[in-house]
Amino acid sequence: MKIISPKFHAVLDYLLIMLLLASPDIFGLSKTASTLTYVLxxxxxxxxxxxxxSGGIFKIIPLKLHGIIEFFVSAILIILAFTLFKGNLTDEIFFACFGLLILIIFALTDYKRGLPVIL
Known part of the structure; x- marks a missing residue:
């Protein structure tokens, strides 16, 4: 069931961006994790x-491609949690949870209701 509209997905994206940029201070992430979090x-x-x-300014990337990118990023974050950050419980939990959160948002978003392509 796709309960997240593209418009609400845009709101969630901006909230996730703010969370990412604040996370190193909020959670006390390691230097490596902090750098990766800022870059992400x-x-x-x-x-x-x-x-x-609706959240896009330049409207270059199709919404479906946006979703595919988020899917792969979520998988990579979960893998990193249990490989690169294994042994640092704070970093490990943060990246596992953040990757899972992105995966859930991906699974619940209706990517077919995007804006029409204007040629």
């Missing part, structure tokens, strides 16, 4: 403003 926040911001949906 900036990349996610760029992806969001370039996506063709």
């Amino acid at each position: 926040g900036i990349v996610h911001f760029l992806l969001t403003i370039m996506t063709n949906f």
Whole structure:
């Protein structure tokens, strides 16, 4: 069941970006985890403003591609949690939970209700 509209997904993206940028201070992440989190926040911001949906400014990237990118990022974050960050419980839990959160949002978003492509 796809209960998240593209418009609400855009709101969630901006909230996730703010969470990413604040997470190193909130959770006390390691230097490596903090750097990755800041980079991920900036990349996610760029992806969001370039996506063709209500939250996008430049509307270059199709919403379906946005979703595919988020799916792969969520998988990579979960893998990193149990490989790169194994042994640092705070980093491990943060990346596992954040990856899972992105995966849940991906699974619940209706990517077919995107804006029409204007040629």
